[in-house]
Amino acid sequence: MQEITENKEFKPLIVAFCCNWCSYAGADLAGSSRLSYPANVKIIRVPCSCRVNPIFILKAFQRGADGVILCGCHPGDCHYSEGNYRTRRRMSLLFSMLNYLGIEKERTRVEWVSAAEGAKFSAVMNDFVKTITALGENKKLEDLRCKSKN
Amino acid sequence: MQRIGVFICHCGTNIAATVNVEKVTEALRKEPCVVFADNYQYMCSENGQQLIKNKIKEYNLTGIVVCACSPRMHEGTFRKTAEAAGLNPYMVEIANIREQCSWIHKDIDEATEKAVILGRTAIAKLTLNTPLTAGETGVTKRALVIGGGIAGIQCALDIADAGYEVDIVEKRPTIGGRMSQLDKTFPTLDCSACILTPKMVDCAQSEKIKLFTYSEVEEVKGFVGNFKVKIKKKARYVDETKCTGCGVCMANCPSKKGLNAFNMNLNTRPAIYIPFAQAIPNVAVIDPEQCIKLKTGKCGLCQMKCGVGAIDYTQKDEYVDREYGAIVVATGFKPIDLTNFNEYGYADNKDVITSLELERLMNAAGPTKGVLLRPSDNEHPKVITFIQCVGSRDVSGCGKPYCSKICCMYTAKHAMLIREKYPDTEVHVFYIDVRTPGKNYDEFYRRAVEQYGVDYIKGMVGKVYNENGKLMVQGSNLLDNTQVVIPSDLVVLATAIEPDPSVRDIASKLTISIDTNNFLTEAHAKLKPVECATAGVFLAGVCQGPKDVPETVSQASAAASKVIGLLAKDKLKGNPCVAHSDEMMCTGCSQCARVCPYGAITYEDKTFGRGANATVRRVAVVNPAVCQGCGACTVTCPSGAMDLHGFSSSQILKEIDFICKK
Numbered sequence: 082m083q084e085i086t087e088n089k090e091f092k093p094l095i096v097a098f099c100c101n102w103c104s105y106a107g108a109d110l111a112g113s114s115r116l117s118y119p120a121n122v123k124i125i126r127v128p129c130s131c132r133v134n135p136i137f138i139l140k141a142f143q144r145g146a147d148g149v150i151l152c153g154c155h156p157g158d159c160h161y162s163e164g165n166y167r168t169r170r171r172m173s174l175l176f177s178m179l180n181y182l183g184i185e186k187e188r189t190r191v192e193w194v195s196a197a198e199g200a201k202f203s204a205v206m207n208d209f210v211k212t213i214t215a216l217g218e219n220k221k222l223e224d225l226r227c228k229s230k231n
Numbered sequence: 232m233q234r235i236g237v238f239i240c241h242c243g244t245n246i247a248a249t250v251n252v253e254k255v256t257e258a259l260r261k262e263p264c265v266v267f268a269d270n271y272q273y274m275c276s277e278n279g280q281q282l283i284k285n286k287i288k289e290y291n292l293t294g295i296v297v298c299a300c301s302p303r304m305h306e307g308t309f310r311k312t313a314e315a316a317g318l319n320p321y322m323v324e325i326a327n328i329r330e331q332c333s334w335i336h337k338d339i340d341e342a343t344e345k346a347v348i349l350g351r352t353a354i355a356k357l358t359l360n361t362p363l364t365a366g367e368t369g370v371t372k373r374a375l376v377i378g379g380g381i382a383g384i385q386c387a388l389d390i391a392d393a394g395y396e397v398d399i400v401e402k403r404p405t406i407g408g409r410m411s412q413l414d415k416t417f418p419t420l421d422c423s424a425c426i427l428t429p430k431m432v433d434c435a436q437s438e439k440i441k442l443f444t445y446s447e448v449e450e451v452k453g454f455v456g457n458f459k460v461k462i463k464k465k466a467r468y469v470d471e472t473k474c475t476g477c478g479v480c481m482a483n484c485p486s487k488k489g490l491n492a493f494n495m496n497l498n499t500r501p502a503i504y505i506p507f508a509q510a511i512p513n514v515a516v517i518d519p520e521q522c523i524k525l526k527t528g529k530c531g532l533c534q535m536k537c538g539v540g541a542i543d544y545t546q547k548d549e550y551v552d553r554e555y556g557a558i559v560v561a562t563g564f565k566p567i568d569l570t571n572f573n574e575y576g577y578a579d580n581k582d583v584i585t586s587l588e589l590e591r592l593m594n595a596a597g598p599t600k601g602v603l604l605r606p607s608d609n610e611h612p613k614v615i616t617f618i619q620c621v622g623s624r625d626v627s628g629c630g631k632p633y634c635s636k637i638c639c640m641y642t643a644k645h646a647m648l649i650r651e652k653y654p655d656t657e658v659h660v661f662y663i664d665v666r667t668p669g670k671n672y673d674e675f676y677r678r679a680v681e682q683y684g685v686d687y688i689k690g691m692v693g694k695v696y697n698e699n700g701k702l703m704v705q706g707s708n709l710l711d712n713t714q715v716v717i718p719s720d721l722v723v724l725a726t727a728i729e730p731d732p733s734v735r736d737i738a739s740k741l742t743i744s745i746d747t748n749n750f751l752t753e754a755h756a757k758l759k760p761v762e763c764a765t766a767g768v769f770l771a772g773v774c775q776g777p778k779d780v781p782e783t784v785s786q787a788s789a790a791a792s793k794v795i796g797l798l799a800k801d802k803l804k805g806n807p808c809v810a811h812s813d814e815m816m817c818t819g820c821s822q823c824a825r826v827c828p829y830g831a832i833t834y835e836d837k838t839f840g841r842g843a844n845a846t847v848r849r850v851a852v853v854n855p856a857v858c859q860g861c862g863a864c865t866v867t868c869p870s871g872a873m874d875l876h877g878f879s880s881s882q883i884l885k886e887i888d889f890i891c892k893k
Contacts, residue, residue, distance in 0.1 A: 096890055108331055117335040120335075123348060124327070124331055125883060125887070128808070132861065132865065135866075136880075137883055140887050141891060160755075164861050
C-alpha cells in the first residue's frame, strides 16, 4: 500500500460529467482562457446534470475511474429550471451510500459551474485531481474483469 | 456494421501545435468501424467541409466523427455538412480536442494521448447513434393572452398589429386591470385613464382581437403551436350583444350595498353594475351574491327597466373551446393583505389607507370625485404621513422579502400631487431607502423634495395609534438619531405588491414554475426574460416580477414579438434529442410524469397481445414536441423504460467504458 500511494507516477483517471448549458460551456471557457488542468480529466457531455444516473458513476468506478465529478448549472439557473435540484438530491443519496460502502466520499463530487466560470472550472478540476491523487488508486470498486489484458 | 469516417482538424496551430494530429489520425484509423481517417488544416472551412462531403460519398459513410473545437461551436456546421452529403445530421459526433485538450495541455505526448482517447470515445458513442428526424408540427395562427391589464392589452395590440388573431381572457367584467384604477402615472403625471382607455378601445375595435371578459381559463391541453384551451365564460346575467351600457338598470337596482371593488371597497355599488364609466366592454354584470332576484326570485326591476331586453336571469356559465399557437400570461398583481401588520392600525382606523385606496380617493371618477377627503369623516386631511416598504423588503416572515419596486415612485407622485392641489397640507414620508432607477425618476423624486417641500424622514415606523382622533405615527429618524411622533390626519401605507392569486392555478395549468414569492419563473433571468421553460408560453408584466407601467409595456411588447416570431412560422421543427419510453418495459408508475418540468409525459392504455391473451396496460407516452430533452425522467424511471435520443444510457455507458479503458 505504502508503495502505491508514494508512487509519483500515479495519475488518477477522472471522469467529469458536464451539463451542456453551463458546465460544458464553463469548460470551454477554461479552454479558450488557456486555464490548464491535468489531462487525466475527461469530460462527458450530458444535456443536464439530472441526466446522470447514479449507475453511470458506479459504472465509472467499476471500470477503473479513480474519481467522478458531476458539474451542473448553479441552483436556480438550470436550463431545464429544476434539473440540478434533482441532481443534488440524487447525488447526496448516492454519496451517503458510497460512504456506507466504505468508498471515500471525496472520490465523488458535485460542483456548480456556470458558463462564465472558466476559472472556477479549472480550479475545481485541479483541486479534484489533487484530492484523488492523494487518495490513490480506486481499488475497492474497480472490477478487475473490466481491465483489458495488456 | 457502421462505416465511420474520422476527420481531425488542425485548427491552424490551435490544435496541431500541441496535439500530434498525424499520430491521432493513425491511432483512430485502427478503431473498429472506422473506414476512413484524415486530418486537415481547417475542417470548418469551405474546403474542409467539401472534404467531408466527398469522403461521405466516396466511402459510403454511415457516420462521421470530427475531432475539432467544442460542439457548442461547430456541431451545427458539421451536421449541416453531413446532411448536404445525404447523411442523417444526427450521425455526427464531435470530439472536443481544442477547448478541452490542446488549449489546456502543454505536453504534446499527454495532449495527443488525450486526443486519441476523446476521439475513440466519440467513435464508440457514434456506433450507437441512430438517425434521428426532427418532428414537424403545424402552428395555429392565433395567440391567447391571459389577463387584460396594460400588459395584456399592449401585448394583444402588438400581436394584432402584426396581423394575427388574439384572444384576451380577463377574469373581471372589464379589461383595463390595475392601471385603470390609477389616477396619475409617474414620472410625467399624465392621467392614467387618458393613456389607457384609448388602448382599451383599440382592443375592442380591432378585428383581430376577441375579448373574453368575466372569463377564466378552465383547461389547457396541447403544446407549442397547438394549444387547446377551454375558456369558461361566467354568467353575467346580461346579454352582451344586447346591452348598450346605458346604466338605467344600475339606477333602478334596489340592492345598492355591494362593495365597489374597483374603488377598493371605499364605496358601494348596485347588484347590477358596470365597473367604471370607460369599461370595455361597456356591458353590465349582475353580482349573483347580491342580486335579490337571483337570491329570492323576487324583484326583476332591472329586467323591467331595460329598454333592450338584455337582462337574462337564466344565463348559465358557458364553455368555449379555442385553439392557439402561443400563450402569454399577464395576470398582474394585487396589494398584499395587511392583516399581519397590526402595528400600522390598518384594520382599526378608517384613516389608515393603502396607496391604491389613495389613488381612488384622488381620482376624479373615484368615490370622492377627486376631492381628497379622509374616509372617516369626509374632512380634508391637513397632515398626511406616508409609510414606505409596508410588507416589502421584510425578512421577518410577515411580509415579502423583495422590493416592490413601484412604491418609492408612486409615493413621491402622491406627495407631489397632494402638495400641488392642497398647498396647505403637510406631507411626511417615512422611508428606508428611496429607490429611483429609471429614466427621469430621480429627477422626479427630487422635485417632490426640493420643489414641493415634502418632508422625507429616513427611518421605519414602529406603530400608528389613535389618540383623541389623531393618528399618531411613531417612528425613528435615523439621520439625527431621534424618535419622532407625527400627529396625522391620514396615513397612507405603500403596501407591497404580490402576484394575483389566480397565478398559481394558471401556472399549474401551463406547467410554468413559480418562485417562492409566487412570481412566475422566466426561462433565463438575463437572456430569456419573457420566455417560459414551457415552449410557446410567454410572460408579461408583474406576474413575472414587480414592474412599473413603462417596464410592463416594454415586456409586453417583447412577449408580443416572441409570439409573432412563433406564429410567423408555418412549421415548428422540434429537437429530436428527446425522451422516449419502451412500452414493453414501462409499468405506468407515473414517476417520469412527476419529474417532467414540461408536462410532456402522458399515459395511455395500450393493448398488448391478441385474442384471449390480450392485456391492457397503462404506459407512458412522451410528446416529442413538448419534451426538451433534459433527461430527468430517464434517471427517475425505476424500470429503465425511459431513454433519451442522442444521449442514451447505452451511449453514455459506452463513453465511460472508453474513457476508463486502460
